[in-house]
Amino acid sequence: MTDVVTKTLDAEPGFVDRLPLSVQPYLRLMRVDRPVGVWLLWIPCLWGLILASPTDMDGYRFWTLAILFGIGSFVMRSAGCVYNDYIDRDLDRSVERTKDRPLASGAVQPKAALALVVALSFIGFAVLVQLGTLAIMVGLGSLAMVAAYPFAKRITWWPQVWLGLTFNWGILVGAAAASGEISVTTLMVYAAAVFWTLGYDTIYALQDIEDDALAGIKSSARRLGSNVRAGVAAFYGLTIALIGAAMLLEGAGTWTLLLAPAALHFAAQVVALEPSQAPRNLQLFKANIWPGLTIAMALFAI
Numbered sequence: 001m002t003d004v005v006t007k008t009l010d011a012e013p014g015f016v017d018r019l020p021l022s023v024q025p026y027l028r029l030m031r032v033d034r035p036v037g038v039w040l041l042w043i044p045c046l047w048g049l050i051l052a053s054p055t056d057m058d059g060y061r062f063w064t065l066a067i068l069f070g071i072g073s074f075v076m077r078s079a080g081c082v083y084n085d086y087i088d089r090d091l092d093r094s095v096e097r098t099k100d101r102p103l104a105s106g107a108v109q110p111k112a113a114l115a116l117v118v119a120l121s122f123i124g125f126a127v128l129v130q131l132g133t134l135a136i137m138v139g140l141g142s143l144a145m146v147a148a149y150p151f152a153k154r155i156t157w158w159p160q161v162w163l164g165l166t167f168n169w170g171i172l173v174g175a176a177a178a179s180g181e182i183s184v185t186t187l188m189v190y191a192a193a194v195f196w197t198l199g200y201d202t203i204y205a206l207q208d209i210e211d212d213a214l215a216g217i218k219s220s221a222r223r224l225g226s227n228v229r230a231g232v233a234a235f236y237g238l239t240i241a242l243i244g245a246a247m248l249l250e251g252a253g254t255w256t257l258l259l260a261p262a263a264l265h266f267a268a269q270v271v272a273l274e275p276s277q278a279p280r281n282l283q284l285f286k287a288n289i290w291p292g293l294t295i296a297m298a299l300f301a302i
Contacts, residue, residue, distance in 0.1 A: 014033075015033070016028060016032060016033045025102040025107040025108045026102070026108060026112075026116060028101070028102055029081065029082050029085060029101070029102040029103065029108055029113065029116070030078035030081055030082060030116070030120075031077070031078065031081045032078070036285075036286045036289060037077050037081070038070075038073050038074050038077050039289045039292070040167065040197075040200075040288060040289070040292065041073040041076070041077045041167060041170065042069060042070050042073035042074075042170070043289070043292035043293065043296060044167070044168040044170045044171045044174075044193045044292075045066075045069035045072075045073060045170035045171065045173065045174045046066060046069070046174070046296050047171050047174070047189055047193065047295065047296055047299055048170060048171035048172065048173065048174025048175040048177075048178070048186060048189070048190075049062065049065055049066060049069070049174040049175070049177070049178050050296060050299040050300055050302075051171075051174075051175060051183075051185060051186055051189055051246075051299055051302060052174065052175035052176075052178040052179040052181070052182075052183065052186060053178045053179070054178070054179055057178065062178075065131070065174070065177055065178065068127050068130060068131065069127075069170060069173075069174060069177075071123075071127055072124055072127040072128065072170075073170070075120045075121075075123045075124045075127070076120070076121075076124045076146075078120050079116075079117050079120035079121050079124065080146055080149075082113050082116050082117050082120070083117050083146070083147075083150070084149070084150045085101055085102070085103045085104070085113070086103060086110060086113045086114065086117070087150035087151070088104075088150055089101075089103040089104050089110070090104075091215055091217065092104035094211070094214070094215045095208055095211040095212070095215060095217075096211055097207060097208055097211070098208075128140075128173075131173065131176070131177040132176065132177055132180060134176040134177075134180055134181070134182075135173050135174075135176040135177040137176075138169075138172050138173050138176045138182070139169075139173045141169075142166060142169040142173075145162070145165060145166040145169070146166055148162070149162055149163060149166050153217050153218050153219060154217070154218070155218075156218060157218045157219070157220065157222065157223035158198075158218075158220055158223065159218065159219060159220070160197065160198045160201040160202055160205065160219065160220040161194065161198055161220075163197055163201055164193065164194035164195070164196070164197035164198050164201070165194055167197050168190055168193035168194055168196075168197060171186065171189055171190045171193055172186065172190060184249070185246040185249050185250055188242050188243075188245060188246040188249070189242070189243055189246050189299075191242050192238070192239045192240075192241075192242035192243045192246070193239070195235045195236070195238040195239045195242070196235070196236070196239040196288070196291075196292075198220065198235045199232045199235035199236045199239065199266070199269075200284075200285050200288040201220070201285075202219075202220040202221050202224065202228065202231060202232055202235070203221075203232060203269070203273055203281050203284050203285050204281070204282070204285040205219040205220060205221035205222075206221045206228065206273070206275050206278070206281045207278040207281055207282060209221050209222055209275065221275075228273075228275060229270060229273060232269070232270055232273065233267075233270045236263075236266035236267075236269070236270065237266075239266070240259055240262065240263045240266065243259060243295060243298075243299075244256045244259055247259075247298070247299070247301065247302055250302040251302075252301050252302050255298070255301035255302075256298075256301075258294075258297065258298035258301055259294075259295065259298050261291070261294045262291035262292075262294045262295050262298070265287075265290060265291040265294070266291060269284050269287065269288075272284055
């Protein structure tokens, strides 16, 4: 099982390297060569759609919404990465893993990065306005959270919580787009997703724990210290517990057992993580695509 969780869809395809040199820094700034973040942003949107889709919604409408959310996830994740790197460009120069990022290295100028954020945001807004009034209002409500996120690691030991609240907002937007309302079970699944992000991003933060300490950057990985394995186990456990409770509340009954593959995957991640092994922890982080998709399939039982 440990070997399974180290597999990922984000296998560094290298296609960016074959494109014109003039566009490569901008695509890397958008993390086009690292699509795992798009998956982790889109999958919660899918959870929200599945959870809230009325029984009379036809497949065409469902998959139209799913595709729109896929486009939105790509452009808004890209915009978020560019904005985050713009705010963090000085900090990034002091961290080994990030010192060669386009803004930190000077390959992209700050004004050009801001222009890219604006262009991507316009595309994202064009997607949002197709989702219905409530979904538009809920979607716009995330803007302040997105804008504040880069500063979280400067003021709190738990920036991963803020990331979870922001990154999984698509659950609420998806539910609003599908049904025109946000139910208690939707809020429960949203809370579960926050704990999911807290777990996988704590694993991700282990890569930079030494550089972060030198630069004064706070993270859940640093805060947990030697208890990081127990912390990640608790976060993943709460993820499964809350989604299971939401499914039971919706009458899923024994269908909640469909969460077992995701639970086993999370357990395997906890066993496999090693604070000092950055490459392994990166692969574990990327592997979260798989439990996310299996949870989506389980939610179809509702």
